[in-house]
Amino acid sequence: MTQVEGEVAGVVRRHAAAALSWDTARELAHATATPLLPRGLPLADAVGCVLATPLVSPALVPPVDRAAMDGYAVRGAGPWTLVGTLLAGSALAAPLSDGQAYSIVTGAAVPAGTTAVLPYEHATLARDKVDGPTTPGRHIRRAGEECTPGELLLPAGTLITPQAQGLAATLGLDRLSVIPKPRVLALITGDELTHRGPSSPGRTRDAIGPMLPTLITRAGAKSHEVVHLKDSREALVTALAGTEAEVILVSGSSASGPADHLRGALGSLGAELLIDGVFCRPGHPQALARFGDGRVVVGLPGNPLAALTAFLTLGVAVIRGLRGEQLDKLAVAAVVGGVDCHPTSTRLVPVRFSPQGVVPVGHGGSAMLRGAAAADAFAVVDPGPAEAIAARLLPMDPGTRPWGV
Numbered sequence: 001m002t003q004v005e006g007e008v009a010g011v012v013r014r015h016a017a018a019a020l021s022w023d024t025a026r027e028l029a030h031a032t033a034t035p036l037l038p039r040g041l042p043l044a045d046a047v048g049c050v051l052a053t054p055l056v057s058p059a060l061v062p063p064v065d066r067a068a069m070d071g072y073a074v075r076g077a078g079p080w081t082l083v084g085t086l087l088a089g090s091a092l093a094a095p096l097s098d099g100q101a102y103s104i105v106t107g108a109a110v111p112a113g114t115t116a117v118l119p120y121e122h123a124t125l126a127r128d129k130v131d132g133p134t135t136p137g138r139h140i141r142r143a144g145e146e147c148t149p150g151e152l153l154l155p156a157g158t159l160i161t162p163q164a165q166g167l168a169a170t171l172g173l174d175r176l177s178v179i180p181k182p183r184v185l186a187l188i189t190g191d192e193l194t195h196r197g198p199s200s201p202g203r204t205r206d207a208i209g210p211m212l213p214t215l216i217t218r219a220g221a222k223s224h225e226v227v228h229l230k231d232s233r234e235a236l237v238t239a240l241a242g243t244e245a246e247v248i249l250v251s252g253s254s255a256s257g258p259a260d261h262l263r264g265a266l267g268s269l270g271a272e273l274l275i276d277g278v279f280c281r282p283g284h285p286q287a288l289a290r291f292g293d294g295r296v297v298v299g300l301p302g303n304p305l306a307a308l309t310a311f312l313t314l315g316v317a318v319i320r321g322l323r324g325e326q327l328d329k330l331a332v333a334a335v336v337g338g339v340d341c342h343p344t345s346t347r348l349v350p351v352r353f354s355p356q357g358v359v360p361v362g363h364g365g366s367a368m369l370r371g372a373a374a375a376d377a378f379a380v381v382d383p384g385p386a387e388a389i390a391a392r393l394l395p396m397d398p399g400t401r402p403w404g405v
C-alpha cells in the first residue's frame, strides 16, 4: 500500500471529514465514486463512454475476399479476356476461369478463382484483352484479415473513441455495452453575482457558471443546465435534494462565512462530509460529500481559479470513478526557470508548453482566470522547502488524455 493509499484507507475507516493532501484528496474522490451500472447504448451515445464488457468480434471482416485496387481481377497468366464488370455493390460473380478477367472496383468481392488484382495503371487494354504484371494474391484483401468471429478486439475499460465507434459499425453492431456518462448538475451560489455586463461595486460577473458545462462535458460527463441559487440554506437543500444527477457541483458556498451554506445544507440532508479542505493553492476550501444513495457533492470555492482547480482535482476524479476509469497518472515536465514551492500545500501553477519544458504564465491568483486562459496545464508543485525544477502536469482540458502515463 502506498502512502497515499494508506491515507485514503484511513479517511474511509474514520468516516470523518478532514483537510487532505492534494494527492490523497484526489484518490479519495476517485475511490468514493462507484462505476455506474452498464447499459447497452446506440453507437452514437456510446462514444465517449468506456466499454463495460470486452468487444469480441461477432463477424468475419471483411466477410469475403475483396479487391484492394480499382483494376482487373484476373486468373492464371495473362493476357486475359474481359468477361464483365464488378462494382462494390455487385452480387457475387461467377467464378473466373484461367485467362479470364473482370473489371473490378476497390471493395468489390473478387470472384472465386481470382489469382490477383491488376491495377488499371499497370494494365494495357486492347479491345477486350487486358495484360500486365501480377503476383499471386496481390491487391486482394482476404476475408477475415481484420478479424474473425470470437477474436478479442478491445478489452473492457477501453474508451469508445470515434475510431472504436467506426470499428463497431464495421462489425455490424448497433449498440455497445458501456458505462454511461454520469450526469452532473452545477449549482452556482452568490447573491452578488450577475450574468450580464461587467462587474461593479457590489456586483460580480459570474465566471464559474459559463465555464463548467464545457469542462463537465470534456471530462466525459453530461452537464445539466446550470442553476443559479440565492445564498440560502433552504434553496441549496431543495436543489440538492431534488436532483437525480450523480454529481452535484456547488460553487461559492465552501468557506465558513455567513453566506456559505454548503456544510449546513449537507448536514441537514444527512450527507457524509468526506473531505473538508485540500492542502492546495488555490482551491483550499474545496469539499466532498456523499449522500446515502451514492450521489456525490463537490464543493467548489467561489474564487474562479480556485473553482477550476477544485473541479480538476475532485470533480474530475469523481467523474473518472463513476465512468469506471482509472485516475489519470500525470506526466512530469521540467519547469523552465524553476518554481517556488509552498511549505505545506501543493501549488497549482498555470503553465504553457515550450520545447524546453513548461513555462509559468503568471496571473495565477485564485480570483483570476487570466493565467488559466493562456495556459495548457497546471504544474502540480509538491510542497517543499525550496524550489522545484520539475512538476507533474494537470491538463487544463480534462478531455486531454495523452498526457496520462
Ligand SMILES: Nc1nc2c(c(=O)[nH]1)N[C@H]1C(S)=C(S)[C@@H](COP(=O)(O)OP(=O)(O)OC[C@H]3O[C@@H](n4cnc5c(N)ncnc54)[C@H](O)[C@@H]3O)O[C@H]1N2
Binding pocket: 188, 189, 190, 192, 193, 204, 205, 206, 207, 208, 209, 251, 252, 253, 254, 255, 256, 257, 260, 283, 284, 285, 300, 301, 302, 303, 304, 306, 366
Ligand atoms: N475565514 C476564512 N475566509 C476564507 C477562507 C478561509 O479559509 N477562511 N478561504 C478563502 C478562500 S481561499 C476562498 S477560495 C474563498 C472561498 O469562499 P466561498 O467558496 O465561500 O466563496 P465566496 O465567499 O462566495 O466567494 C469568494 C469570492 O469569489 C467570488 N465569486 C463567487 N462565485 C463566483 C462566480 N461564480 N464567479 C465569479 N466570482 C465568484 C465572490 O464574489 C468572492 O469575491 O473564501 C476565502 N475566505
Ligand code: MOO
Binding pocket: 280, 281, 282, 283, 284, 285, 301, 303, 306, 307, 366, 367
Ligand atoms: O485557496 Mo482560495 O481557494 O485560494 O482562493
